[in-house]
Amino acid sequence: MAEEFYKGGQRAWFHDQGHWGGFFHTYDQLQLKGFGAYFDQPRKIHVFLPRDYEVTGDRLPVLYCNDGDHIFFPDGDFGQCWQVAERLSRLYLREQLQKLIVVAICPNDRAYEYSHIPDQGGGLGDYSRYLAKGLKPFIDAQYRTQTDQTLIVGAAQGGLAAFYTATQHPRQFPQVAALSPSFWLGLEANPMSINGLDGAFKISLENSALVFAATPVLSNPKLRPKIYLDWGLMADAQHQEARARLRGQEMRSLLIEEFQYQENMNLFSLEDPLGRHDELAWGDRLETILQLFF
Incomplete structure:
Protein backbone atom coordinates (compact mmCIF):
# COMPACT_ATOMS: atom_id res chain seq x y z
CA MET A 1 0.00 0.00 0.00
CA ALA A 2 1.31 3.46 -0.91
CA GLU A 3 2.09 5.93 1.85
CA GLU A 4 1.85 9.66 1.20
CA PHE A 5 4.64 12.06 2.22
CA TYR A 6 6.09 15.41 1.15
CA LYS A 7 9.64 16.12 -0.01
CA GLY A 8 10.85 19.53 -1.14
CA GLY A 9 7.28 20.78 -1.00
CA GLN A 10 6.15 18.11 -3.45
CA ARG A 11 3.64 15.37 -2.67
CA ALA A 12 5.02 11.87 -3.17
CA TRP A 13 4.09 8.27 -2.48
CA PHE A 14 6.29 5.63 -0.89
CA HIS A 15 5.54 2.18 -2.29
CA ASP A 16 7.41 -1.09 -2.07
CA GLN A 17 6.90 -3.67 -4.81
CA GLY A 18 9.08 -6.25 -3.05
CA HIS A 19 12.19 -5.88 -5.21
CA TRP A 20 15.38 -6.89 -3.46
CA GLY A 21 17.11 -3.92 -5.06
CA GLY A 22 14.95 -1.17 -3.65
CA PHE A 23 11.71 0.75 -3.23
CA PHE A 24 9.94 3.68 -4.89
CA HIS A 25 9.17 7.31 -4.30
CA THR A 26 6.61 8.31 -6.94
CA TYR A 27 5.67 11.92 -7.57
CA ASP A 28 2.36 11.81 -9.45
CA GLN A 29 2.21 15.59 -9.87
CA LEU A 30 5.76 16.93 -9.58
CA GLN A 31 5.55 20.62 -10.47
CA LEU A 32 8.63 22.78 -10.98
CA LYS A 33 8.12 26.43 -11.87
CA GLY A 34 10.00 28.77 -14.17
CA PHE A 35 10.14 26.71 -17.38
CA GLY A 36 7.24 28.14 -19.38
CA ALA A 37 3.55 27.35 -19.50
CA TYR A 38 4.01 23.83 -20.83
CA PHE A 39 6.90 22.65 -18.66
CA ASP A 40 5.46 24.24 -15.53
CA GLN A 41 2.69 21.63 -15.72
CA PRO A 42 2.85 18.65 -13.32
CA ARG A 43 4.38 15.37 -14.46
CA LYS A 44 4.95 11.91 -13.02
CA ILE A 45 8.43 10.97 -11.78
CA HIS A 46 9.46 7.60 -10.31
CA VAL A 47 12.53 7.53 -8.04
CA PHE A 48 13.92 4.06 -7.28
CA LEU A 49 16.15 3.93 -4.20
CA PRO A 50 18.35 1.09 -2.90
CA ARG A 51 16.78 -0.84 -0.05
CA ASP A 52 19.42 0.36 2.41
CA TYR A 53 19.25 4.00 1.27
CA GLU A 54 17.76 5.31 4.54
CA VAL A 55 20.45 3.77 6.74
CA THR A 56 23.79 3.95 4.89
CA GLY A 57 24.21 7.70 4.46
CA ASP A 58 26.09 7.08 1.20
CA ARG A 59 25.94 9.49 -1.71
CA LEU A 60 24.98 7.67 -4.89
CA PRO A 61 25.30 8.04 -8.68
CA VAL A 62 22.07 8.83 -10.52
CA LEU A 63 20.58 7.27 -13.65
CA TYR A 64 18.00 9.45 -15.43
CA CYS A 65 15.68 7.61 -17.82
CA ASN A 66 13.46 9.05 -20.51
CA ASP A 67 10.15 7.27 -21.23
CA GLY A 68 9.70 6.78 -17.49
CA ASP A 69 6.38 4.99 -17.95
CA HIS A 70 8.24 2.12 -19.67
CA ILE A 71 11.14 1.74 -17.21
CA PHE A 72 9.65 -0.09 -14.22
CA PHE A 73 6.03 -0.94 -14.94
CA PRO A 74 4.42 -2.59 -18.01
CA ASP A 75 1.86 0.19 -18.37
CA GLY A 76 3.19 1.76 -21.55
CA ASP A 77 1.77 1.57 -25.04
CA PHE A 78 2.89 -2.01 -25.67
CA GLY A 79 2.52 -3.60 -22.25
CA GLN A 80 6.30 -4.00 -21.92
CA CYS A 81 8.94 -2.35 -19.77
CA TRP A 82 12.69 -2.33 -19.26
CA GLN A 83 12.35 -4.31 -15.97
CA VAL A 84 14.94 -2.06 -14.35
CA ALA A 85 14.05 -2.93 -10.74
CA GLU A 86 14.45 -6.65 -11.45
CA ARG A 87 17.71 -6.11 -13.31
CA LEU A 88 19.20 -3.95 -10.58
CA SER A 89 18.24 -6.53 -7.98
CA ARG A 90 20.18 -9.20 -9.88
CA LEU A 91 23.22 -6.99 -10.38
CA TYR A 92 23.31 -5.95 -6.72
CA LEU A 93 22.95 -9.54 -5.51
CA ARG A 94 25.83 -10.63 -7.74
CA GLU A 95 27.91 -7.62 -6.58
CA GLN A 96 28.32 -6.59 -10.22
CA LEU A 97 27.18 -3.00 -9.75
CA GLN A 98 27.42 -0.28 -7.11
CA LYS A 99 24.15 1.02 -5.70
CA LEU A 100 22.55 3.93 -7.52
CA ILE A 101 19.42 6.08 -7.70
CA VAL A 102 17.15 5.81 -10.74
CA VAL A 103 14.93 8.70 -11.82
CA ALA A 104 12.34 7.74 -14.44
CA ILE A 105 10.75 10.76 -16.16
CA CYS A 106 7.32 10.18 -17.68
CA PRO A 107 6.57 12.38 -20.71
CA ASN A 108 3.41 14.44 -20.88
CA ASP A 109 3.61 14.67 -24.69
CA ARG A 110 6.36 12.43 -26.01
CA ALA A 111 6.34 13.64 -29.61
CA TYR A 112 6.69 17.26 -28.49
CA GLU A 113 9.25 16.76 -25.72
CA TYR A 114 11.57 14.42 -27.60
CA SER A 115 11.87 16.35 -30.87
CA HIS A 116 14.21 19.20 -31.76
CA ILE A 117 12.49 19.76 -35.13
CA PRO A 118 9.88 22.56 -35.04
CA ASP A 119 7.43 20.91 -37.44
CA GLN A 120 7.78 17.52 -35.70
CA GLY A 121 7.31 18.63 -32.10
CA GLY A 122 10.08 21.03 -31.27
CA GLY A 123 10.01 20.98 -27.48
CA LEU A 124 13.29 19.18 -26.87
CA GLY A 125 15.30 22.32 -26.18
CA ASP A 126 12.94 23.31 -23.37
CA TYR A 127 12.68 19.72 -22.15
CA SER A 128 16.45 19.42 -21.83
CA ARG A 129 16.58 22.72 -19.96
CA TYR A 130 13.82 21.49 -17.63
CA LEU A 131 15.89 18.38 -16.85
CA ALA A 132 19.17 20.26 -16.35
CA LYS A 133 17.92 23.34 -14.53
CA GLY A 134 14.81 22.00 -12.81
CA LEU A 135 14.58 18.27 -12.21
CA LYS A 136 18.26 17.50 -11.57
CA PRO A 137 18.64 20.32 -9.00
CA PHE A 138 15.47 19.08 -7.27
CA ILE A 139 16.78 15.50 -7.10
CA ASP A 140 20.23 16.66 -5.94
CA ALA A 141 18.65 18.77 -3.20
CA GLN A 142 16.27 16.10 -1.92
CA TYR A 143 18.40 12.96 -2.23
CA ARG A 144 21.99 12.03 -1.41
CA THR A 145 23.46 12.12 -4.89
CA GLN A 146 26.93 12.23 -6.37
CA THR A 147 26.14 15.29 -8.44
CA ASP A 148 28.90 14.65 -10.99
CA GLN A 149 28.13 10.95 -11.43
CA THR A 150 25.10 11.20 -13.67
CA LEU A 151 24.02 9.17 -16.71
CA ILE A 152 21.03 10.00 -18.89
CA VAL A 153 19.53 7.14 -20.90
CA GLY A 154 16.85 6.85 -23.54
CA ALA A 155 15.81 4.66 -26.46
CA ALA A 156 14.46 5.47 -29.90
CA GLN A 157 13.24 9.09 -29.82
CA GLY A 158 14.02 9.05 -26.09
CA GLY A 159 17.59 8.16 -27.07
CA LEU A 160 17.74 11.16 -29.37
CA ALA A 161 16.45 13.29 -26.49
CA ALA A 162 19.11 11.90 -24.14
CA PHE A 163 21.90 12.61 -26.66
CA TYR A 164 20.62 16.14 -27.24
CA THR A 165 20.33 16.83 -23.51
CA ALA A 166 23.88 15.68 -22.79
CA THR A 167 25.31 17.75 -25.63
CA GLN A 168 23.43 20.88 -24.50
CA HIS A 169 23.98 20.46 -20.75
CA PRO A 170 27.19 18.43 -20.34
CA ARG A 171 27.98 19.72 -16.86
CA GLN A 172 24.69 18.33 -15.55
CA PHE A 173 24.74 15.22 -17.78
CA PRO A 174 28.35 14.25 -18.48
CA GLN A 175 27.44 10.72 -19.61
CA VAL A 176 24.78 9.55 -22.05
CA ALA A 177 23.54 6.24 -23.43
CA ALA A 178 21.37 6.44 -26.55
CA LEU A 179 19.84 3.06 -27.40
CA SER A 180 18.49 2.57 -30.95
CA PRO A 181 18.41 6.38 -31.22
CA SER A 182 16.15 8.12 -33.74
CA PHE A 183 18.94 10.24 -35.19
CA TRP A 184 17.03 10.26 -38.48
CA LEU A 185 14.35 12.56 -37.05
CA GLY A 186 13.93 15.59 -39.30
CA LEU A 187 16.05 14.08 -42.09
CA GLU A 188 13.15 12.32 -43.82
CA ALA A 189 10.11 14.06 -45.26
CA ASN A 190 7.77 11.50 -43.71
CA PRO A 191 9.60 8.50 -42.24
CA MET A 192 6.39 6.57 -41.55
CA SER A 193 5.36 6.67 -45.22
CA ILE A 194 8.66 5.58 -46.73
CA ASN A 195 8.54 2.10 -48.27
CA GLY A 196 11.57 0.32 -46.89
CA LEU A 197 14.68 2.51 -46.55
CA ASP A 198 14.58 4.17 -49.98
CA GLY A 199 15.11 7.89 -49.60
CA ALA A 200 15.79 7.66 -45.88
CA PHE A 201 19.36 8.97 -46.04
CA LYS A 202 19.43 11.78 -48.56
CA ILE A 203 20.53 14.27 -45.88
CA SER A 204 23.73 13.47 -44.02
CA LEU A 205 23.80 13.50 -40.24
CA GLU A 206 26.77 15.86 -40.41
CA ASN A 207 24.48 18.54 -41.83
CA SER A 208 21.62 17.92 -39.42
CA ALA A 209 20.20 20.33 -36.86
CA LEU A 210 21.06 17.79 -34.16
CA VAL A 211 24.79 17.78 -34.91
CA PHE A 212 24.83 21.54 -35.54
CA ALA A 213 23.40 22.13 -32.05
CA ALA A 214 25.82 19.62 -30.49
CA THR A 215 28.99 20.84 -32.24
CA PRO A 216 30.14 23.44 -29.66
CA VAL A 217 30.16 20.84 -26.88
CA LEU A 218 31.41 17.92 -28.97
CA SER A 219 34.33 20.09 -30.12
CA ASN A 220 35.38 20.96 -26.57
CA PRO A 221 37.47 18.23 -24.88
CA LYS A 222 36.71 19.73 -21.47
CA LEU A 223 32.94 19.58 -21.95
CA ARG A 224 32.16 16.71 -24.31
CA PRO A 225 30.15 13.92 -22.67
CA LYS A 226 31.06 10.28 -22.59
CA ILE A 227 28.78 8.60 -25.15
CA TYR A 228 27.36 5.12 -25.60
CA LEU A 229 25.43 4.17 -28.77
CA ASP A 230 23.80 0.90 -29.73
CA TRP A 231 21.35 -0.72 -32.11
CA GLY A 232 19.86 -4.12 -32.81
CA LEU A 233 20.13 -6.19 -35.97
CA MET A 234 16.63 -7.71 -35.98
CA ALA A 235 14.20 -6.40 -38.58
CA ASP A 236 10.90 -4.71 -37.76
CA ALA A 237 7.97 -3.82 -39.97
CA GLN A 238 8.65 -0.07 -39.99
CA HIS A 239 12.43 -0.47 -40.40
CA GLN A 240 13.04 1.62 -37.29
CA GLU A 241 15.90 -0.54 -36.03
CA ALA A 242 17.54 -0.52 -39.47
CA ARG A 243 17.36 3.27 -39.40
CA ALA A 244 18.82 3.27 -35.89
CA ARG A 245 21.67 1.04 -37.06
CA LEU A 246 22.57 3.05 -40.15
CA ARG A 247 22.31 6.44 -38.48
CA GLY A 248 24.06 5.11 -35.37
CA GLN A 249 26.97 3.91 -37.48
CA GLU A 250 27.03 7.30 -39.18
CA MET A 251 27.07 9.11 -35.83
CA ARG A 252 29.86 6.88 -34.51
CA SER A 253 32.02 7.65 -37.55
CA LEU A 254 31.24 11.35 -37.24
CA LEU A 255 32.21 11.46 -33.57
CA ILE A 256 35.53 9.76 -34.31
CA GLU A 257 36.48 11.54 -37.53
CA ASP A 272 23.02 -6.53 -30.61
CA PRO A 273 22.48 -9.48 -32.98
CA LEU A 274 19.15 -10.30 -31.30
CA GLY A 275 18.14 -6.71 -30.62
CA ARG A 276 14.68 -5.56 -31.62
CA HIS A 277 13.08 -2.14 -31.40
CA ASP A 278 11.37 -2.76 -28.06
CA GLU A 279 11.61 -2.28 -24.31
CA LEU A 280 12.78 -5.80 -23.48
CA ALA A 281 15.78 -5.53 -25.80
CA TRP A 282 16.71 -2.14 -24.39
CA GLY A 283 16.39 -3.44 -20.84
CA ASP A 284 18.67 -6.34 -21.70
CA ARG A 285 21.34 -3.96 -22.98
CA LEU A 286 20.98 -1.62 -20.00
CA GLU A 287 22.76 -4.11 -17.73
CA THR A 288 25.93 -3.82 -19.83
CA ILE A 289 25.60 -0.03 -19.91
CA LEU A 290 25.31 0.29 -16.15
CA GLN A 291 28.39 -1.86 -15.57
CA LEU A 292 30.28 0.19 -18.16
CA PHE A 293 29.50 3.58 -16.60
CA PHE A 294 29.13 2.73 -12.92
Missing part, protein backbone atom coordinates in the same frame (compact mmCIF):
# COMPACT_ATOMS: atom_id res chain seq x y z
CA GLU A 258 35.15 15.04 -36.88
CA PHE A 259 35.25 15.37 -33.09
CA GLN A 260 38.23 13.15 -32.18
CA TYR A 261 36.30 10.77 -29.95
CA GLN A 262 38.19 7.59 -29.09
CA GLU A 263 36.48 4.24 -29.05
CA ASN A 264 36.48 2.46 -25.69
CA MET A 265 37.71 5.66 -24.06
CA ASN A 266 34.91 8.21 -24.31
CA LEU A 267 32.85 6.51 -27.03
CA PHE A 268 31.30 3.06 -26.79
CA SER A 269 29.06 1.27 -29.26
CA LEU A 270 27.33 -2.10 -29.41
CA GLU A 271 25.52 -4.09 -32.09
